Amino acid sequence: MNRDLICIICPRGCMLHVEEQNGELCVSGNACPRGKQYAIDECTNPLRTITSIVRVSNREDTMVSVKTANPIPKGKIFDAMEKIRAVSVEAPVKIGDVILNDVFGADIVATKDVE
Numbered sequence: 001m002n003r004d005l006i007c008i009i010c011p012r013g014c015m016l017h018v019e020e021q022n023g024e025l026c027v028s029g030n031a032c033p034r035g036k037q038y039a040i041d042e043c044t045n046p047l048r049t050i051t052s053i054v055r056v057s058n059r060e061d062t063m064v065s066v067k068t069a070n071p072i073p074k075g076k077i078f079d080a081m082e083k084i085r086a087v088s089v090e091a092p093v094k095i096g097d098v099i100l101n102d103v104f105g106a107d108i109v110a111t112k113d114v115e
């Protein structure tokens with residue numbers, strides 16, 4: 001495997017190069033260890049935090065913003081979005097309220113208050 005990617009962990013945006021040597025992934029171009037871990041994760045089990053909105057059923061034309069409480073596998077994003085689209089909540093909603101439990105390993109939580 002040979003792969004180039006940009007580290008998105010911090011604004012510096014290091015250009016990373018990943019090469020497989022003797023069954024191990026070797027990372028270069030990273031200015032710190034977080035970049036190395038990011039590159040390895042990206043090549044073996046890429047994860048993403050997703051954001052979306054959920055309808056508030058007892059408020060006219062109102063949505064509440066939500067996100068995964070922790071990253072989920074990148075390959076599950078569309079399935080997770082389907083689950084999020086299928087639910088609605090009732091106000092009041094507080095930041096951090098769990099809207100959906102365990103969607104591919106992450107709770108879906110509110111990111112704003114709706115009174």
Ligand code: SF4
Pocket residue numbers: 007008009010011012013014029030031032033034035036
């Ligand atoms: S490798 Fe380290 S310094 Fe470079 S972008 Fe990633 S986190 Fe930032």
